[in-house]
Ligand SMILES: Cc1ncc(C[n+]2csc(CCOP(=O)(O)OP(=O)(O)O)c2C)c(N)n1
């Protein structure tokens with residue numbers, strides 16, 4: 001049988017998501033950002049809401065998210081995406097509005113903006129990529145960096161007395177009256193990917209029900225920042241990140 | 254035409270916003286301009302025009318809310334006073350870089366630091382020269398009456414959308430707090446979704462039947478970033494050609510000229526009249542647009558003048574632009590008060606007399 005006989009629509013078991021553009025991803029091999037982009041694109045496609053969705057990209061490795069998912073995008077200043085999302089959604093309540101933010105963006109420089117957007121119960125979706133490091137600027141300590149973890153600015157490992165403690169911001173967010181759905185997921189295995197996609201879909205659906213903010217954290221890997229190759233990084237994440245950042249729903253109402 | 258109503262400058266900003274069809278106001282309380290949001294909250298325009306009003310958690314958030322609303326082609330504004338403007342400068346730079354229209358009001362108080370809640374004009378450098386990082390300008394309007402406060406919101410949006418830039422209304426605590434009669438205008442309805450798609454085809458209105466719209470100020474390729482800069486600079490040159498605004502007060506036969514904006518132009522006009530009673534021919538030029546600056550008008554007046562004096566509530570900021578326009582042809586003096594103090598007309602006239610004697 002020729003390969004052309006095999007590549008037929010009826011034999012297709014998997015195809016590229018329609019809403020992903022043909023631009024070459026700039027992410028490092030093994031990086032979680034690409035997988036999460038794909039899930040968001042699939043959810044928007046499957047819900048048929050391409051013309052009703054506005055994404056807000058952060059400052060961080062995902063700043064170029066707008067090159068990859070074929071929807072309208074706003075690029076925010078570092079940490080400010082939730083403020084943009086607040087106005088975008090309030091002025092356009094018929095639109096699905098989501099922010100896509102890293103841990104430095106969301107849990108450090110943008111702590112005030114995320115806390116208050118969530119506390120106001122803005123009807124938006126927040127996708128939070130927690131890779132415990134500043135990927136874009138070359139692997140410096142993030143607020144979520146684990147104790148003992150080596151980064152460019154904690155070359156001997158993060159110490160509580162010098163650098164403070166890793167911030168469990170998602171647990172804080174779950175306490176806020178304005179949030180309706182707060183969950184922590186990961187994308188390192190096929191089952192995890194399927195669960196994360198379900199969570200993202202639920203978050204998007206919530207945003208039209210006037211229930212408040214939906215917040216999806218994805219515990220992620222950063223191979224370049226961690227200086228660990230992809231397969232080992234997944235294992236390192238499971239062994240070190242998951243005990244401190246346990247997966248699962250924190251709130252669903 | 255609507256009614257004539259007595260109101261405060263800050264209240265006029267609020268009514269100006271509602272009446273010109275603004276879509277969103279986002280702000281954070283600070284004296285001397287808190288009445289803007291208070292008036293809007295009392296009027297509840299979301300029940301009438303559909304305008305959104307929101308108290309943000311900080312000026313950083315409010316300017317970024319303005320950014321988020323502007324991305325969708327809506328007429329969004331914020332107002333604040335000096336310390337708040339410092340926080341907004343990051344956002345202003347992003348708005349300028351992303352070529353987004355909006356209106357930002359600075360009801361200036363004395364500084365630096367927490368300063369005073371009394372009026373000042375010490376934010377001239379910050380607002381007229383840019384404020385945030387990078388090579389940019391914004392349109393800067395200077396109101397000198399409560400009527401101006403009302404009218405300049407609509408005018409600000411018109412210029413902001415013409416040039417795809419933030420427009421600053423650079424007021425001061427005097428104009429914000431004083432009460433005057435205002436002639437209300439016919440109400441302009443808010444733009445419909447269809448109108449927004451026509452007026453701002455670049456806006457994030459949902460990707461359908463076109464390429465996706467991306468609002469960003471980022472370009473890693475220097476040649477692309479330089480193109481953005483050249484486009485911005487071309488717009489600034491166009492502003493200088495088409496939208497310089499100023500007012501002359503008794504300049505036709507003037508031997509001496511005050512240059513003053515905002516509340517100082519009001520005090521300056523009284524000083525002009527006092528001088529003329531003494532037989533000294535003084536006039537006053539009031540820039541209405543501080544950017545673009547009325548350089549050509551100063552240039553036109555210089556040949557008839559013996560000297561010029563800039564009067565400001567600062568240590569001398571606008572005077573630098575006056576000196577550039579005069580270019581050494583006649584002496585340029587300066588008189589100013591700082592830290593919230595406002596000079597009397599007599600004081601200004603004395604300063605002029607000392608300068609020219
Ligand atoms: C105001 C400001 N400060 C600092 C930076 C530099 N900067 C760019 S990305 C970044 C950190 C991003 O880390 P994170 O949000 O965790 O995203 P990641 O790259 O890890 O996905 C920093 C500090 C900036 N662009 N703007």
Ligand code: SF4
Pocket residue numbers: 026027028030031032033061131135136221222223224225
């Ligand atoms: S630096 Fe880290 S977060 Fe950024 S693309 Fe590479 S792996 Fe991903």
Ligand SMILES: [Mg+2]
Pocket residue numbers: 102103104129130131132133134135142
């Ligand atoms: Mg990170």
